[in-house]
Amino acid sequence: xxxxxxxxxxxxxxxxxxxxxxxxxxxxxxxxxxxxxxxxxxxxxxxxxxxxxxxxxxxxxxxxxxxxxxxxxxxxxxxxxxxxxxxxxxxxxxxxxxxxxxxxxxxxxxxxxxxxxxxxxxxxxxxxxxxxxxxxxxxxxxxxxxxxxxxxxxxxxxxxxxxxxxxxxxxxxxxxxxxxxxxxxxxxxxxxxxxxxxxxxxxxxxxxxxxxxxxxxxxxxxxxxxxxxxxxxxxxxxxxxxxxxxxxxxxxxxxxxxxxxxxxxxxxxxxxxxxxxxxxxxxxxxxxxxxxxxxxxxxxxxxxx
Amino acid sequence: xxxxxxxxxxxxxxxxxxxxxxxxxxxxxxxxxxxxxxxxxxxxxxxxxxxxxxxxxxxxxxxxxxxxxxxxxxxxxxxxxxxxxxxxxxxxxxxxxxxxxxxxxxxxxxxxxxxxxxxxxxxxxxxxxxxxxxxxxxxxxxxxxxxxxxxxxxxxxxxxxxxxxxxxxxxxxxxxxxxxxxxxxxxxxxxxxxxxxxxxxxxxxxxxxxxxxxxxxxxxxxxxxxxxxxxxxxxxxxxxxxxxxxxxxxxxxxxxxxxxxxxxxxxxxxxxxxxxxxxxxxxxxxxxxxxxxxxxxxxxxxxxxxxxxxxxxxxxxxxxxxxxxxxxxxxxxxxxxxxxxxxxxxxxxxxxxxxxxxxxxxxxxxxxxxxxxxxxxxxxxxxxxxxxxxxxxxxxxxxxxxxxxxxxxxxxxxxxxxxxxxxxxxxxxxxxxxxxxxxxxxxxxxxxxxxxxxxxxxx
Numbered sequence: 001x002x003x004x005x006x007x008x009x010x011x012x013x014x015x016x017x018x019x020x021x022x023x024x025x026x027x028x029x030x031x032x033x034x035x036x037x038x039x040x041x042x043x044x045x046x047x048x049x050x051x052x053x054x055x056x057x058x059x060x061x062x063x064x065x066x067x068x069x070x071x072x073x074x075x076x077x078x079x080x081x082x083x084x085x086x087x088x089x090x091x092x093x094x095x096x097x098x099x100x101x102x103x104x105x106x107x108x109x110x111x112x113x114x115x116x117x118x119x120x121x122x123x124x125x126x127x128x129x130x131x132x133x134x135x136x137x138x139x140x141x142x143x144x145x146x147x148x149x150x151x152x153x154x155x156x157x158x159x160x161x162x163x164x165x166x167x168x169x170x171x172x173x174x175x176x177x178x179x180x181x182x183x184x185x186x187x188x189x190x191x192x193x194x195x196x197x198x199x200x201x202x203x204x205x206x207x208x209x210x211x212x213x214x215x216x217x218x219x220x221x222x223x224x225x226x227x228x229x230x231x232x233x234x235x236x237x238x239x240x241x242x243x244x245x246x247x248x249x250x251x252x253x254x255x256x257x258x259x260x261x262x263x264x265x266x267x268x269x270x271x272x273x274x275x276x277x278x279x280x281x282x283x284x285x286x287x288x289x290x291x292x293x294x295x296x297x298x299x300x301x302x303x304x305x
Numbered sequence: 306x307x308x309x310x311x312x313x314x315x316x317x318x319x320x321x322x323x324x325x326x327x328x329x330x331x332x333x334x335x336x337x338x339x340x341x342x343x344x345x346x347x348x349x350x351x352x353x354x355x356x357x358x359x360x361x362x363x364x365x366x367x368x369x370x371x372x373x374x375x376x377x378x379x380x381x382x383x384x385x386x387x388x389x390x391x392x393x394x395x396x397x398x399x400x401x402x403x404x405x406x407x408x409x410x411x412x413x414x415x416x417x418x419x420x421x422x423x424x425x426x427x428x429x430x431x432x433x434x435x436x437x438x439x440x441x442x443x444x445x446x447x448x449x450x451x452x453x454x455x456x457x458x459x460x461x462x463x464x465x466x467x468x469x470x471x472x473x474x475x476x477x478x479x480x481x482x483x484x485x486x487x488x489x490x491x492x493x494x495x496x497x498x499x500x501x502x503x504x505x506x507x508x509x510x511x512x513x514x515x516x517x518x519x520x521x522x523x524x525x526x527x528x529x530x531x532x533x534x535x536x537x538x539x540x541x542x543x544x545x546x547x548x549x550x551x552x553x554x555x556x557x558x559x560x561x562x563x564x565x566x567x568x569x570x571x572x573x574x575x576x577x578x579x580x581x582x583x584x585x586x587x588x589x590x591x592x593x594x595x596x597x598x599x600x601x602x603x604x605x606x607x608x609x610x611x612x613x614x615x616x617x618x619x620x621x622x623x624x625x626x627x628x629x630x631x632x633x634x635x636x637x638x639x640x641x642x643x644x645x646x647x648x649x650x651x652x653x654x655x656x657x658x659x660x661x662x663x664x665x666x667x668x669x670x671x672x673x674x675x676x677x678x679x680x681x682x683x684x685x686x687x688x689x690x691x692x693x694x695x696x697x698x699x700x701x702x703x704x705x706x707x708x709x710x711x712x713x714x715x716x717x718x719x720x721x722x723x724x725x726x727x728x729x730x731x732x733x734x735x736x737x738x739x740x741x742x743x744x745x746x747x748x749x750x751x752x753x754x755x756x757x758x759x760x761x762x763x764x
Contacts, residue, residue, distance in 0.1 A: 035517050049338045055354045056342070083334045095732045102463070103735035105520075106675050109668045110727025117721040122339045128352050233664070237528070244521060275536040282525035282532075289522050290510045 002146040007270045008263070009140075013154045013223065015262025016161035020216035021239035022246070022254035023168070024209030030185045030249035031205050032097070037108035038088060040236015041115035042210055046081040046217030047227040048119055051128055053077060054221070066134060070156070070222070077214040085210030089203055097202075112232075119229040129226040157219045164215060165255060168208070172251060181205060185249070234278070238265070241285040247298020256296060260284075321376025329369030336364050409683060416444075416589060420582045433581050438697050440585050441653065445646055446693045448592035450673040450685040452642030455599055457671065458679035459608065460635035461615025463520040466527025467670050469507070470500040470640040472534060472662035474647025479547045479657055480540070489553035493648050500644025501637040508636035512629055515618070527667055534659040546658025553652045555583055584653050591649060595642045596682055602638070611635055669693075672727050678737030687738055696723050 021043050028036045053076045057063045063072075092111050096103045137151035172178035180201045183191040192198050220235070221227050242261040246253025261281055268280040288295065341361040347353045423435045449471065456464045477496040481487055487495075507526050511519055534541045541547070552560065558567040560580035567583075568575045602608040610631045613621050622628055651657050673692055677684030699719040730738075 029517075033517075035520065045339070048344075051352075052338045052342045052344065052354065055344065055352065059354065080334060080338060083331065087331065087335060092728045092732070096735055099735040102675055102679075103731045105517075106672055107728050107731040109672065110724045110731065112724070113665070113668070113720055114724030114728065117718075117724060119339065121717050121721060123344050126346060128344050130352060237524070240521060241525070244518070276532070279529050279532050279536075282529050285525050286510060286522050289514055289518055293514060293518060 002141055002143050002148050003270060004267075005141065006146070006148045007266045009148070009150055009154060011263035011266035012259060013157050013262070014266060015242075015259035016157050017216045017220055017223070017258075018235065018239045018242045018261050019255040019258025020161060020164070020212045020219075021235060022242040022258045023251060024213050025240050026243040026246070026248050026251060026254040027181075027205050027209050029243070031181065031202055032093075032104075033101075034093070034104045035108065035240070036093075036206075036209075037105065037236075038092075038111040038115060039209065039213060040234075040239065041112045041232035042081060042085050042088070043213040043217050043220075043235060043239075044227070044229065044232030045084055045115055045119060046077050046210070046214035047221045047231065048123060048128075048229075049080050049214070050074075050077040050218040050221050051130060051227055054130060054133070070133065070218075074160075074215055074218050077218050078211040081210045081214035081217070082207040085206045085213075086203055089206040094199070094202075116229055116232065123229065125229060127226050127228045130221070132225055133222050153222055157223060160215060160219065164212065168212065169251075171208070177201075177204065238278075238281055241281060244285060245288050245295055247295025249299070250295065250297040253295055253297035317381070318377065321373055321380075324376050325369045325373035328372035329365050332365045332368035333361070336361055340364055405683075412683070412686070416440075420585050424578070424582075429576055429578050433578050436578075436581050436585050438700070439694055441581070441588055442697060443690055443693045444585070444588040444592050445650060446670065446673060446689040447686050448588065448595050448646045449643060449670045450677065450689050451592065451595040451599060451682060452639050452646065453670050453674050454677075454680065454682070454685055455602075455611070455642070456635050456639035457674050458681070458685075459599070459603065459615065460611040460632065462632060462635060463516060464523045464636075464639070465520045465664075465667055465671065466507075466523035466525070466530075467639070467643060468662045468664070468667040469527040469530040470504060470643035471647040471650070471666070472530055472659075473500045473503050473640075474644030475651040475657050475661070476534065476541065476547075476647075477644070478648035478651045479550045482551045482652075483547065483549070486551075488557075489551070489648070489652050493645060496648035497641040497644040500647065501641035504636035504638075504640025505633050508633045512632055524664065524667070527662075527664060531659050531662050534662070541659075544658060544660075546656060546660070547651075548656040550651050550655050550657065552580070552655060553584070553587065584649075588646075588649055588653075591645050595645075598638075598642075599682065607631065607634055669723075676727075676730055676737055678739035681737070681739040684737055684739030692723065692726070695726070696720070 021039065024039050024042075025036060028034060028039070050073050053073045054069065057069045057072060063069045088111055092107045093104050096107055134151075134153040134156060137149040138155075139147050139149050141148040172181060180191070180196045181204070183194070183196055184198055184201045188198050191201075216235075220231075238261055239258065242257035243254045244257070245260060246255070246257025261284070264284055265277050265281050269277045272280070341356060341358055343355045343357055344352050345355055419440055420432070420436050423432045423440075426432075427435060449467070453464065453467045456462050456467070474496040477499045478489070478492045481492050481495065482489070507523070511522050514522055535543055537543075554560070555567050558570055559565065560567050560577075560583065562575045563569065566575070567573075567579055573579070603612070610621070610626050611634075613624070613626060614628060614631050614635075618628060621631075650661070654661075669692070673688045674685055676692065677686070677688035696719045699722065
């Protein structure tokens with residue numbers, strides 16, 4: 001029982017990170033029907049930006065307050081990562097809009113390879129670890145042999161994720177920008193006819209996706225305390241799995257899928273084997289797609305002739 | 306007309322400068338964290354920061370300068386060219402026709418003579434590197450590209466986990482050869498069959514999936530196979546891999562310095578080049594087999610069914626084509642050739658580990674197919690030569706060391722350039738290098754159609 005509750009807590013934390021990345025995938029897929037393969041690597045780049053920003057704040061400027069440092073790091077990472085993703089969209093995807101369908105996919109794979117190697121060349125191949133930013137925890141169940149704890153950093157991750165998702169939900173459902181996005185998702189030509197700047201809306205979609213990924217990247221760095229140039233691939237694939245599992249194109253689905261993948265991964269590691277946790281996640285993906293191709297919350301695809 | 310454009314270009318100077326300034330600012334924002342700062346480990350193994358601001362300003366200046374040139378020179382030139390009436394030059398198209406007519410036979414002749422040419426030019430000492438790193442390495446990818454071309458280019462099933470079959474072939478050969486001591490020539494077809502079997506096994510559950518969903522499930526399968534290879538240590542030896550894999554023999558004659566060896570039997574002086582040349586012709590034969598089988602299959606009902614499936618699955622079903630069998634045969638054929646290539650790879654290296662079968666490998670093979678122009682055999686070969694040969698050349702460019710200083714290591718930038726090249730080629734030619742195709746069924750006259758008119762890859 002204690003083990004289960006503890007794994008539940010860990011799984012939700014991991015799932016929050018996956019969910020935030022998954023939103024970027026699902027939004028881009030919803031609006032231009034493209035698997036943005038580089039998104040996982042954008043997440044990795046954001047973790048590096050957060051790392052560098054954190055080091056500047058602590059070692060050079062001597063900022064002592066954890067809350068202030070974390071806030072500044074998140075904001076800087078969001079802004080700079082948005083800039084990166086905006087540029088990527090502008091350079092690598094926009095020229096291919098309306099062209100052959102696999103071209104953006106290959107372009108995104110190329111971009112992904114580029115980002116990984118760019119970070120490797122500029123920052124070196126070694127693991128970058130930082131001292132723990134937030135320490136301490138609450139003891140929830142004070143059992144003698146297995147105390148269940150909720151660490152402060154897990155709580156921070158939950159709170160920030162919940163806050164961001166609320167803000168994001170408001171943005172998509174209540175603002176003119178969100179309306180424009182949903183309109184472009186349904187029919188780009190029609191949206192353009194009623195005066196929506198489709199290109200701008202798509203750019204903003206990429207920017208929002210990157211900003212959420214940047215928060216995920218910062219929290220990843222804070223949670224694990226280490227980042228490597230190769231760290232984008234696995235979370236990226238898992239987040240994509242989450243997006244597909246929840247129903248690609250559906251925003252609540254992405255979050256739900258992220259939480260499910262996080263839970264499956266941690267519970268599998270706890271009860272079965274840690275070596276095969278990725279196999280479990282990918283098998284779940286394959287099984288879902290085979291029996292429920294539209295995902296949990298997605299709309300079934302209608303085939304038109 | 307020309308003066309008008311020139312006038313417009315002059316007015317645009319202010320805008321070009323402004324654009325360049327903005328581009329520079331953007332570049333500054335982009336490069337500030339990753340190029341402006343460097344994270345390094347200090348003596349206590351803590352991560353510390355160093356600055357590289359001169360390098361940052363070089364990058365910003367390059368971006369701003371490029372944008373300025375684009376605004377001042379390239380954009381007006383493009384506008385002039387677009388305005389000028391286009392005259393189709395008959396000479397160029399005749400040359401293109403002649404070129405495409407003779408490219409195949411000439412290329413085939415060249416690859417058959419390639420080891421001889423290299424031996425003549427570089428001698429016995431220098432030839433090994435050229436035949437091994439360029440010849441064999443490129444031909445492996447040509448073969449993999451042609452194999453994946455069956456699945457992606459002909460049947461239109463987007464497969465991102467192709468490397469799984471390559472891995473199955475390699476591990477089948479390595480394990481069976483080491484455990485039971487079977488020879489390469491028995492295990493080659495067996496490895497192909499096992500990989501084809503896995504193709505069917507993985508193909509079954511994904512029959513109902515299309516397009517990107519199919520892509521992502523195949524990617525997941527590819528990763529699952531790799532993770533099993535890593536974690537099933539008693540059989541696969543995990544990360545450490547399998548070493549000491551038996552080498553292929555020339556009709557029972559091993560390529561070593563012993564008395565029963567190839568060189569001793571034919572009374573030649575021992576040299577490792579013989580083995581490399583043998584391996585070269587082996588992979589050349591396998592690649593040509595793949596190409597030949599593909600060409601023949603396209604004329605058979607199953608090949609026609611593949612292409613019909615690629616164009617429109619619903620129409621296919623309406624016509625009574627069994628889409629299940631069609632998809633499974635495509636997966637099986639593609640898998641089989643990857644299995645052949647895999648067992649060749651294991652035999653050539655003598656050592657395999659899961660490191661060789663990562664997603665990057667699948668992505669490389671898929672890029673070769675799409676860069677070449679899906680469905681085009683020659684295009685795939687050209688793309689493989691360009692991409693693999695290009696990255697191999699990067700390995701030993703000592704010229705760059707003289708430009709950038711002695712501690713400059715070109716191999717680091719190999720994959721960086723590979724990634725950028727993928728993006729640039731896609732923007733330049735989204736349909737691949739050879740974007741026209743020969744119709745497989747002909748009505749009255751034979752004509753090539755632009756790939757713009759076909760919609761493949763929808764799965």
